[in-house]
Amino acid sequence: MLRMRYVNQALSGWGRFPVEACHVYRPTKRSEVSAILHSGAEPSYIPRGLGRSYGDAALNLKRGTILFTHLNRFLSFDPAAGILECEAGVSFAEIIHYLLPRGFFPPVTPGTKYATVGGAIAADIHGKNHHRDGSLANFVVGLRLLTPEGQLYECSANRNSEVFWATVGGMGLTGIILSAEIALHRVESAYLVVDYRKTRSLDETLAVMEESDAQHRYSVAWIDALARGRSVLMRADHAAASELPRHLTNPLAIPKRVGLRVPFDFPSLVLNRRTVRCFNRLYYALHRSERLLTDVERYFYPLDRIDHWNRAYGKRGFLQYQVALPLDGGREALQELVRCLADFGAAPGLAVLKRFGVGNAAPLGFPIQGYTLALDMPDSRDLVPFLHQLDQRVAYAGGRVYLAKDAVLRPETFARMYPRLDEFRSIKSRLDPHGRLSSSLARRLRIVDDTQ
Amino acid sequence: MPTVLIMGVTSAIGRAVAAEFAGRRYDLVLTGRDPEEVAAWAADFTFRHNVRATGRLFDALEFPSHVAAIESCFEAAGGALEGAVVSIGYLGDQALAERDPAEAGRILDTNFTGCISALNILANHFERRRGGFLAVISSVAGDRGRRKNYFYGAAKAGLSAYLQGLRARLFGAGVRVITVKPGFVDTAMTFGRPGLFLVASPQSVGRGIFKAIQRGQDVVYLPWFWRPIMLAARAIPESVFKRLSV
Ligand SMILES: Cc1cc2nc3c(=O)[nH]c(=O)nc-3n(C[C@H](O)[C@H](O)[C@H](O)COP(=O)(O)OP(=O)(O)OC[C@H]3O[C@@H](n4cnc5c(N)ncnc54)[C@H](O)[C@@H]3O)c2cc1C
Ligand SMILES: NC(=O)c1ccc[n+]([C@@H]2O[C@H](COP(=O)([O-])OP(=O)(O)OC[C@H]3O[C@@H](n4cnc5c(N)ncnc54)[C@H](OP(=O)(O)O)[C@@H]3O)[C@@H](O)[C@H]2O)c1
Numbered sequence: 044m045l046r047m048r049y050v051n052q053a054l055s056g057w058g059r060f061p062v063e064a065c066h067v068y069r070p071t072k073r074s075e076v077s078a079i080l081h082s083g084a085e086p087s088y089i090p091r092g093l094g095r096s097y098g099d100a101a102l103n104l105k106r107g108t109i110l111f112t113h114l115n116r117f118l119s120f121d122p123a124a125g126i127l128e129c130e131a132g133v134s135f136a137e138i139i140h141y142l143l144p145r146g147f148f149p150p151v152t153p154g155t156k157y158a159t160v161g162g163a164i165a166a167d168i169h170g171k172n173h174h175r176d177g178s179l180a181n182f183v184v185g186l187r188l189l190t191p192e193g194q195l196y197e198c199s200a201n202r203n204s205e206v207f208w209a210t211v212g213g214m215g216l217t218g219i220i221l222s223a224e225i226a227l228h229r230v231e232s233a234y235l236v237v238d239y240r241k242t243r244s245l246d247e248t249l250a251v252m253e254e255s256d257a258q259h260r261y262s263v264a265w266i267d268a269l270a271r272g273r274s275v276l277m278r279a280d281h282a283a284a285s286e287l288p289r290h291l292t293n294p295l296a297i298p299k300r301v302g303l304r305v306p307f308d309f310p311s312l313v314l315n316r317r318t319v320r321c322f323n324r325l326y327y328a329l330h331r332s333e334r335l336l337t338d339v340e341r342y343f344y345p346l347d348r349i350d351h352w353n354r355a356y357g358k359r360g361f362l363q364y365q366v367a368l369p370l371d372g373g374r375e376a377l378q379e380l381v382r383c384l385a386d387f388g389a390a391p392g393l394a395v396l397k398r399f400g401v402g403n404a405a406p407l408g409f410p411i412q413g414y415t416l417a418l419d420m421p422d423s424r425d426l427v428p429f430l431h432q433l434d435q436r437v438a439y440a441g442g443r444v445y446l447a448k449d450a451v452l453r454p455e456t457f458a459r460m461y462p463r464l465d466e467f468r469s470i471k472s473r474l475d476p477h478g479r480l481s482s483s484l485a486r487r488l489r490i491v492d493d494t495q
Numbered sequence: 496m497p498t499v500l501i502m503g504v505t506s507a508i509g510r511a512v513a514a515e516f517a518g519r520r521y522d523l524v525l526t527g528r529d530p531e532e533v534a535a536w537a538a539d540f541t542f543r544h545n546v547r548a549t550g551r552l553f554d555a556l557e558f559p560s561h562v563a564a565i566e567s568c569f570e571a572a573g574g575a576l577e578g579a580v581v582s583i584g585y586l587g588d589q590a591l592a593e594r595d596p597a598e599a600g601r602i603l604d605t606n607f608t609g610c611i612s613a614l615n616i617l618a619n620h621f622e623r624r625r626g627g628f629l630a631v632i633s634s635v636a637g638d639r640g641r642r643k644n645y646f647y648g649a650a651k652a653g654l655s656a657y658l659q660g661l662r663a664r665l666f667g668a669g670v671r672v673i674t675v676k677p678g679f680v681d682t683a684m685t686f687g688r689p690g691l692f693l694v695a696s697p698q699s700v701g702r703g704i705f706k707a708i709q710r711g712q713d714v715v716y717l718p719w720f721w722r723p724i725m726l727a728a729r730a731i732p733e734s735v736f737k738r739l740s741v
Contacts, residue, residue: 047687048686048687048688049687050686050687069683069686069687071505071507071683072505072529072532073531073532073535074529074531074532116535116536116538116539117538117539117542117543118535118538118539118542119538119542120542130535141542141543
C-alpha cells in the first residue's frame with residue numbers, strides 16, 4: 044500500500060484558539076482519500092475544509108487531518124434544474140464566481156464565502172434566510188459519503204436517510220463527504236434591496252422581526268447589548284433586474300473592488316469596553332431606517348474584504364459565541380443573556396440576532412425553531428468561566444451552542460443541549476465501528492471516547 | 496477552436512498550464528491513468544472555462560498501448576492540435592531504488608523511456624504538420640546528479656538531452672520544443688517531503704510555462720532564479736561535490 048505523506052503543522056480554526064499540531068494530509072485524488080484512511084498510520088482522522096469553523100471542529104491533535112481543499116472539482120451543472128454537482132472542497136466563493144454571472148446563488152450562505160461545501164454540510168450551516176428556507180440540508184439533493192470502512196453511500200433525505208441526517212451537522216464524524224448535489228437559488232441580479240430599520244429595545248426588535256420577517260428572504264439584526272438591545276434590523280431580498288438603476292448594464296456582474304488587509308495583530312487595548320461602546324454607538328448612529336441597493340459581497344460578506352481579519356481573534360482578542368434558543372421561553376432567555384452580558388461588562392463587539400424557522404431531522408443539527416444570537420466576545424481572564432455560566436442558562440432554557448463556533452463547551456452541558464446525542468453515536472458506530480474518525484472537538488465533548 | 500493536448504492532467508503543473516490555455520479559449524485534450532480522475536478534470540475544465548475538454552487514458556509504463564492512446568488523443572482533438580504539454584513524472588523512492596530494480600526501473604521508465612516513447616509519436620505528428628509546439632517538464636534535478644535522487648535526476652538528465660536533439664531535428668519543420676526545468680513546486684510530488692526550499696506555486700510555474708511557449712523559448716528555468724542556482728551547482732568540481740550529502 045502506498046504510504047501517504049503528511050506535513051506536521053500548527054493549525055487552528057478561524058478563532059485562532061486552540062492552536063494544535065496536526066498531521067495534515069492533502070489528497071489530490073479520490074483514491075488517495077481511501078488510501079489515507081486505510082493506511083493505519085494514525086489512530087484517527089478528521090476532514091478539514093477551509094478552516095472557517097472557529098474552534099477545534101477541524102483539528103485533530105497529533106493525528107490525521109485530511110485537508111479537502113484540493114478536491115474541488117465542479118462535476119456537473121444543470122441550468123434548467125439549477126442543480127450543481129461538485130466535490131466537497133469547492134468553496135462558496137467559487138460557486139459565486141462561476142454561477143452568479145449565470146444567474147444562480149447559493150441557497151444558503153454563511154457570513155463568509157471562504158467555506159467549502161463539505162464543511163458547510165458537515166456543520167449544516169444556516170443563513171440569514173433560515174426563518175424562511177431552513178438550513179443548507181434542505182437544498183442538498185444528494186451527497187456521496189465515504190466511510191472509513193471503505194463503503195460509499197449515496198444519500199439524501201429519501202435515500203439512506205439516516206446516514207444523510209447524521210452526516211448533515213455531523214461535523215465530519217460519520218465519513219468523508221466526497222461530493223454533493225445542491226439546488227441553487229435563481230437570481231436576476233448580483234444586488235439586494237436592503238431595508239434597514241432602527242429600534243430602541245430588544246422587545247421592539249423582536250416585535251418588528253416577528254411581524255415582518257415573512258416578507259423578506261433575508262433578515263438579521265445587529266444588536267447593541269450594552270444599550271438594552273437597541274438594534275439595526277437588516278432585511279433584504281435579491282433585487283430583480285428591473286429594480287436596478289440604468290447605469291448597471293450587467294445586473295449579474297459583481298462589482299470589483301480592492302481588498303483591505305489587517306497587517307498585524309490587533310493590539311488588545313483597542314478592544315476594551317469603552318472602544319466597543321464607541322463602535323456600537325457609531326454603528327447605530329451611522330445607520331438610518333431606509334431602503335438601499337447593495338451588492339451580494341457587501342451584504343453577505345462584508346468581512347471577507349479584509350484579509351486576515353481574524354487576527355482580531357485568539358489570545359486577548361475575541362472569542363466567538365453562538366447559541367440557539369427555542370421559541371418557547373426563548374424571548375425571556377434572550378433578555379436574560381443580554382442582561383448577563385451587560386452585568387459582566389464584556390461588551391460583545393458584534394452581536395447578531397436572528398429568528399430561526401423550524402429545525403430538521405439532523406441529530407446534531409444546530410438550528411431549532413426560535414432565535415439565534417451570535418457574539419464576538421472580547422477575551423479576558425474570566426471569559427471562559429463566564430461563558431460556562433451562559434452555557435448553563437442556555438441549556439436550562441432548552442437551547443444549544445453552535446459546534447462550528449465553539450471551543451470551550453463542556454461535555455456534560457453539551458449532552459444536555461443535544462438530547463439526540465446517543466442516536467448520533469449509534470449511527471456513527473455503525474458507519475465507523477473502529478472509531479477512525481475523530482477530532483479534538485469530538486474528544487473534548489466526548490462524542491467519541493477520548494482514546495480515539 | 497485550437498486544441499492543446501495536456502499529458503498528465505492529474506499533475507498540478509500540467510493543470511496549471513491547461514488553465515492558462517483554457518482561459519484563452521483553447522479546447523483541451525487531457526490524459527491521465529485513472530478514468531475517474533480524468534473524467535472529473537474534464538468536467539471541471541469544461542465547467543470553469545466553458546471550453547471543450549476531453550479526457551483520454553495514457554500510461555507511460557504501458558508501452559504497447561502508446562501509439563493507440565496518442566492517436567486517440569489526435570482523434571479527440573479533431574486532428575488540429577496546436578501543441579502538447581507533457582507533465583508526467585515520478586520522483587520515486589531513491590533508497591528503495593538502490594535495492595529494488597523494479598523501483599529503479601519505474602523511475603527510469605516513467606521519467607525517461609515512457610515520456611520519450613510518447614514524444615516520438617508526438618514529434619512525428621507535428622513534424623508532418625510542420626508546426627506546433629512540444630513543452631516538456633523536465634527538472635533542475637537533471638542538471639546535476641545528486642546523492643539524494645540520482646535515479647530521478649539521471650532520467651531527467653536523459654530527457655533533457657533527448658529534447659536538445661529533438662529541438663534541433665524539429666527546428667527546420669517549425670516545431671518548437673520547450674524544455675521546462677522547474678525547481679521545487681508545491682504539488683503532490685513534493686508534499687510532505689523534507690528539505691524543500693524556495694517552493695513555487697504550480698500556478699506561477701504554469702504561467703511561466705505558458706509564456707515560454709508563447710515566446711518559443713528553448714529552455715526555461717522556473718522560477719528564473721534556478722538558472723543561476725544550477726549554474727553555480729554545476730560549477731562545483733566533482734572532487735568536492737562527491738563529499739556533499741545533497
Ligand atoms: C466570518 C464567518 C461567518 C460565518 N457565518 C456563518 C453563518 O452565518 N452561518 C453558519 O451556519 N456558519 C457560519 N460560519 C461558520 C462556517 O460556515 C462553518 O464553520 C463551516 O463549517 C466552515 O466551512 P469550512 O470549509 O471552513 O470547514 P472547516 O472549518 O474546515 O470544517 C468544519 C467542519 O466540517 C467538517 N468537514 C470539512 N470538510 C468535510 C468533508 N469533506 N466531509 C465531511 N466533513 C467535513 C470538519 O471535519 C469540521 O467538523 C461563519 C464563519 C465565519 C468565519
Ligand atoms: N513538483 C516539483 O517540485 C517538480 C520539480 C521539477 C519537476 N517536476 C516535474 O513536473 C512534472 C509534473 O509533476 P508534479 O509536480 O505536478 O507532480 P505530480 O502531481 O506528482 O504529477 C506527476 C504526474 O505524472 C503522472 N504519472 C506518473 N506516473 C505515470 C505513468 N506511469 N503514466 C502516466 N502518467 C504518470 C501522474 O499521473 P497519476 O496521477 O496517474 O499518477 C501525474 O499526472 C513531472 O514531470 C515532474 O517530474 C516537478
